[in-house]
Amino acid sequence: MISVLEQRASQIHQDGNSPFAMDCEKHSVAGSVSQRACVFCGSRVVLYPVADALHLIHGPVGCAAYTWDIRGALSSGPQLHRMSFSTDLREKDVIYGGEPKLYQALVQLIDHYRPKAAFVYSTCIVGVIGDDVAAICRRVEAEKGLSVLPVHSEGFKGTKKDGYQAACTALFQLVGTGATDDISPLSLNILGDFNIAGETWLIRNYYERMGIQVVATITGDGRVDDIRRAHGAALNVVQCSGSMTHLARMMEDKYGIPSLRVSYFGLEDMSRALYEVADHFGDGQVQQRAEELVRDEVAAILPDLRRYKKVLSGKRAAIYTGGAFKAFSLVRSLRTLGMKTVLAGSQTGNREDYRLLRELCDEDTILVDDTNPLELAKFVQEKEVDLLIGGVKERPIAYKLGIGFCDHNHERKIGLAGFEGLRQFAREVHSTVMSPVWRLVPRRRRQLAASQANSLSTENLRPSCAGECSACDLPHCNIPAGQEILL
Amino acid sequence: MTTKTADSVSGPFVATRNACKLCTPLGACLAFAGVEGARTILHGSQGCATYIRRYMISHFKEPVDIASSNFSEHATIFGGRDNLRAGLANVTRQYQPEVIGIATTCLAETIGEDVGMYLHEIRNHPSPDDPAIPPVVHVGTPSYCGTHAEGYLATVHALVSQLAEGGSHHEHINVFPNMFSPADLRYLKEICADFGLPLTLLPDYSDTLDGPTWEEYQLIPQGGTPLAAVRRTGQARSSIEFTCVHGEKASAGEWLEERFGVPNHRLPVPIGIQASDALFDVLGSICGSETPARHAAERGRLIDSLIDGHKYLFERRAVVFGEEDLVAGIVGLLGELGVDPVLCASGGDSGRLRSAIARMVPDRADRIQVRQATDFADLEELAGDLKPDILIGNSKGYWLSRRLNVPLVRIGFPIHDRVGGARMLHVGYRGAQQLADRIVNTLLESIQEQSDEGYSYL
Secondary structure: OOOOHHHHHHHHOOOOOOOOOOOOOOOOOOOOOOOOOOOHHHHHHOOOOOOOOEEEEEEHHHHHHHHOOOEOOOOOOHHHHHHEEEOOOOOHHHOOOOHHHHHHHHHHHHHHHHOEEEEEEHHHHHHHHHHHHHHHHHHHHHHOEEEEEOOOOOOOOOHHHHHHHHHHHHHOOOOOOOOOOOOOOOOEEEEOOOOEOOOOOOHHHHHHHOOOEEEEEOOOOOHHHHHHOHHHHHHEOOHHEEEOOOOHHHHHHHHHOEEEOOOOOOOHHHHHHHHHHEEEEEEHHHHHHHHHHHHHHHHHHHHHHHHHHHHHHHEEEEEEEOHHHHHHHHHHHHHOOOOOOEEEEEOOOHHHHHHHHHHHHHOOOEEOOOOOOHHHHHHHHHHOOEEEEEEOHHHHHHOOOOOOEEOOOOOOOOEEEEHHHHHHHHHHHHHHHHHHHHHHOOOHHHHHOOOOOOOOOHHHOOOOOOOOOOOOOOOOOOOOOOOOOOO | OOOOOOOOOOOOOOEEEEEEEOOOHHHHHHOOOOOEEEEEEEEEOOOHHHHHHHHHHHHHHHOEEEEEEEOOOOHHHHHHHHHHHHHHHHHHHHHHOOEEEEEHHHHHHHHHOHHHHHHHHHHHHOOOOOOOOOOEEEEOOOOOOOOOHHHHHHHHHHHEEEEOOOOOOOOOOEEOOOOOHHHHHHHHHHHHHHHHEEEEOOOOOOOOOOOOOOOOOOOOOOOOOHHHHHHHHOOOOOOEOOOOOOOHOOOHHHHHHHHHHOOEEEEEEOOOOOHHHHHHHHHHHHHHOOOOOHHHHHHHHHHHHHHHHHHHOOOEEEEEEOHHHHHHHHHHHHHHHEEEEEEEEEEOOOOHHHHHHHOOOOOOOHHHHOOOOHHHHHHHHHHHHHHHOOOOOOOHHHHHHHHOOOOOOOOOOOOOOOHHHOOOOOOOOHHHHHHHHHHHHHHHHHHHHHHOOOOOOO
């Protein structure tokens, strides 16, 4: 029997009838197997996609080894970000200090790889042994003539969110150092998309089709020189607000650039993002292009969505994400597919996030903040879910119980953003929820026997079946701007 | 700068570029995962536990729950005593473990945490609100000393030295494997059973990291070496352990011999025929019997199959990388196949890789380039000029394989880009059979792919 730790109880909302009061933004409970990582992780994930920068991790080897080439963030050019550089501190360095090694390592790597800038990440013990990383960075910057930016990401100094802030602080040092004269008044920066499986390219393409110039993508397919001139853009469009709001706020304070918070996952959120950007500029042509774009893109994927919805309707899903904003989009996307979210949670959500999530979900949906494997297992069992959406660390929880799984983390290699991404998402969900493999799993055999009937037949989902499904209850694809896409 | 041994004059880079090693606590987590009813706490920041979990889950594709004492800035300044106490209590409440393993991280070691003293205090002054803590084994695994391989061995040593009890010697033997796969561990148990030898295999994650699906979620996966069996390691008739690069100080077998007079046999990892023979000989000598017929038959079929493949293998050039013991073991196998290991590399830095290799292939050791404390970027720069036909190592070598356009035979840990890493056999005659088949077939495939004709009959 799985029990919930007393200290964790306030971070779980289970009872639809009780008043909503959920604790969050707390340090993880010692001994609870939190799915969170650390400050360093937060910085590393945000900065990783800057492809022409050198990323040097100052500390013992683990932090660099575990983050080597695990993320699906693509680059259209340089691949330097995929190299894992570590000062690999040894005992002697810990005793006598790691500064000489850091200096030598930086100089050599810069000479060899000729990056456009360098990020130097401090890990736990660097803060403790007292290396003056900022001083070394300044020295190398002066000697080598490129930006060498310290990232204060000692693991113990808070949570992943603090790591996001440290990364934003480092990025902000680049912003404002490039030329902006050729930037259109119809321009924006894409913040908080990391180009997993090319998602930033997709989104960039949407904006460009609307007639908007994309100045910098921060940090998906990121380039140092683009970030330098990001202050010339008229708008910051922020996805993954947990990681990038800090940068947007600093840019607003210093350069007066307004920002919009968006999500690119799911029909409604993706459309809303484009409409809100178009409305922000208030340009009739841009608004019209946005409408056309949404109409065309939705029309292209609707036939597939209808087919998937037909078989997925009524299935039950659990969602556990890093940031809460993604969870909103997933609840809506699942609804698009006729699925019900019975558990939703995040590693780093805040009170307002959970209040919104509460409104968005059903009365009896369980909400969890900074949960652990046992709690997740407990609830997915109790709620008899067909699908768990999370990252690699959550995957075995689902598989051990014979439950389908969809990876929605940054390690995935499949694009799930944008309209095309929703089709991919539906295909992903379908391919796991409807797999015949569950029929072999003892635990699921009972459950599935009940709902057998037609649901296990995948015959009508062959890609060759491109026609309209008569049983479709999805709306017509001609969605006027501003109108919610109700399904 | 990383200490370079006389053997290694690898690249001039001060930084490690694409590490060919992992950090010390990972080895501890792997070893603790092989103890029945055990849960692990990493004493340090949350990220260490999460990263290591992710890394192990991606290989084993099984739940790997590792708790953290979750250091904050406060704990870093004032010490992690309260965090450790809370961590122990919460792990006990949630998982009801039979034993808890604590491994330190670089942060805890750097600030000088005395885990032994904390445990003493927690035992002697339990908080009335906290549950009774099960037996605890702790190991110091600062990641600035050694690699995951050292962390693994240190943890086996800690388990034995903190739990083993003396007494009159019984029939059973201890086997202390190296970082083998679950399939390897199952096979070792089968071999010992066929010799009729009662066995304590420590650690044994063959079930905990490679099990069936569950009717109900398990707090701790079933399987592993029972605590009572770990205690009885001091009463065994013999120990066998597999390493030729790690010193006696880190050795559980040596410790038991010195402390309780359990004779220890230090063998190379049993990869390849000769190294497997050495294992079967020792087992035979312990119980005074011949190699069981079905294993002798397996050996016979293995040799027969090597003849089938020998022409495709002779003087083919291999680059081998990974943990030092594993590399030495593979070199032994390659020596039997006629393959030339032109470059042997490890991120480990024991200073003994060359001598271990010389022990496996005395007649050709001087022709092999050996690199310790190296990384994948160094390897790439070296390997290109050597014109290898095949790479043998974990899946982190895929980059190398892709850039050099040389096929990779995946072995060891981690295998992150294929399924079945846990089911891969390396040791004994059966492991040699699987490895030899995979190596030959990989070479055949590349001959076929490079051929203009594309014969289906080779």
